[in-house]
Amino acid sequence: MISLRGAKLARQQEPFLCEETYMQPDLRQQLIGGLKDGSIVPCLGYDILRDVTALADGRSIPADSDSLILAMNGGKPMSRRLMYEFPRAAMNVELKRGRRVVDTFLTRTYGETAWTRARLHDWLKEIRPPYVIDLNRDTQLQDSYADVAHTLVVGLARTGGTEYRFRLFEYRAGVHTEIAQEAADPALPVLFKPVGTPRPRPQYVASDADYVDYITELMGGFAIPAFLKSHRKGKRYLLLGLPLTRDTERMLLADILYDAATPVGWTLIPPSRASSTKERNFCERHHLEMIAADWEELLLA
Numbered sequence: 001m002i003s004l005r006g007a008k009l010a011r012q013q014e015p016f017l018c019e020e021t022y023m024q025p026d027l028r029q030q031l032i033g034g035l036k037d038g039s040i041v042p043c044l045g046y047d048i049l050r051d052v053t054a055l056a057d058g059r060s061i062p063a064d065s066d067s068l069i070l071a072m073n074g075g076k077p078m079s080r081r082l083m084y085e086f087p088r089a090a091m092n093v094e095l096k097r098g099r100r101v102v103d104t105f106l107t108r109t110y111g112e113t114a115w116t117r118a119r120l121h122d123w124l125k126e127i128r129p130p131y132v133i134d135l136n137r138d139t140q141l142q143d144s145y146a147d148v149a150h151t152l153v154v155g156l157a158r159t160g161g162t163e164y165r166f167r168l169f170e171y172r173a174g175v176h177t178e179i180a181q182e183a184a185d186p187a188l189p190v191l192f193k194p195v196g197t198p199r200p201r202p203q204y205v206a207s208d209a210d211y212v213d214y215i216t217e218l219m220g221g222f223a224i225p226a227f228l229k230s231h232r233k234g235k236r237y238l239l240l241g242l243p244l245t246r247d248t249e250r251m252l253l254a255d256i257l258y259d260a261a262t263p264v265g266w267t268l269i270p271p272s273r274a275s276s277t278k279e280r281n282f283c284e285r286h287h288l289e290m291i292a293a294d295w296e297e298l299l300l301a
Helices: 004-013 025-037 065-072 086-097 099-111 119-127 140-144 208-220 226-231 247-256 277-285
Strands: 040-044 131-134 150-155 166-172 175-178 190-193 236-240 265-269 288-292
Touching: 025 040, 025 119, 025 236, 065 086, 065 099, 086 099, 086 208, 119 140, 140 190, 190 226, 208 247, 247 277, 265 277, 277 288
Parallel strands: 040 131, 040 236, 131 190, 150 190, 236 265, 265 288
Antiparallel strands: 150 166, 166 175
16 A cells, blocks of 8 residues: 555656646636535635735734734844744744743734735635635634534644644534534535634644644644545645745645645736746646636636
8 A cells, every 4th residue: 555655756756747827717617616516625825815904903914924923023023034934933932932922912913803804705705615725814714604504623733632733613503612523524614724713712833843743743644634534535726825935835735735636726826926936846746737817816707
């Protein structure tokens, strides 16, 4: 029997030329149809929140790495080494001031501040994909499914007393109930929040140590529930607002995309931004087609 790593290497060794294409009407309809029927899974990055502002003062929601670091540090930049990526800055704050400071900042930002709605989240609410992966920590995806029962999978790092790196909740009639893997209803939509959320209880994958632990367990199969491992087989993925320029996101996706169809899917890259060498290499290894289009083009349909 081929191992998990062996299967990944086998897929990566298959020739796949990553060339940018454009968003044609037939491709747009194919993507939307796949999102609706569940054969294509949307994977959300920070850029889908670019139109979100605070109701109180109009400031933009901190979603990308730099804005998160600045918000966590009172609007002031940290050292050049720490500004490299949010997990590194969060690790520094955790070591110097305690983990509670990081968690309090994330909960205050995403759980206690009122924000405007993201256009993409309103659109997702209309089409209701049966499985969504959200690499942000805000609650807008959960709000989009607040009127329907669903299963919520929340990433968990560096915990004691459990071999798994997630918590599983069933949501019905406005109430979250923590459940065991075996109790998950396979008919419900699944919202997967790998790096955490403040609701129903604040828990986050934030610092370098968190990510090392979480990605290690993700590689070992202990960060995804058993029912979701079965459910995701043969799926294709559509990356929305998710630049692949950061090591952290690429490492997370490398294992989240495991057991996908071939080709694995598509990533949207705005024409205003040239794709990087690291992005192209990742897409070639993981059989992702690059589409020179912004996520807003999906909303045109």
